[in-house]
Amino acid sequence: MIMLGWLFVPVYIAGGVSTMPEYLRLRYGGVRIRVSLAILALLLYVFTKISVSKLTSIHVVRWF
Numbered sequence: 001m002i003m004l005g006w007l008f009v010p011v012y013i014a015g016g017v018s019t020m021p022e023y024l025r026l027r028y029g030g031v032r033i034r035v036s037l038a039i040l041a042l043l044l045y046v047f048t049k050i051s052v053s054k055l056t057s058i059h060v061v062r063w064f
């Protein structure tokens with residue numbers, strides 16, 4: 001992760017942006033990339049919540 005930071009921080013600074021969505025909007029333009037990132041973030045959030053809930057419930061059931 002640190003190596004990726006060394007790679008991407010100069011690109012972000014040169015572009016005058018501070019987040020990945022800002023950089024992608026600057027590079028590719030339009031609203032479509034923002035919507036795509038929002039949908040991806042929601043799907044990943046739901047997937048991780050479901051996974052953690054299932055794993056936790058399995059451990060709780062085994063414990064009792």
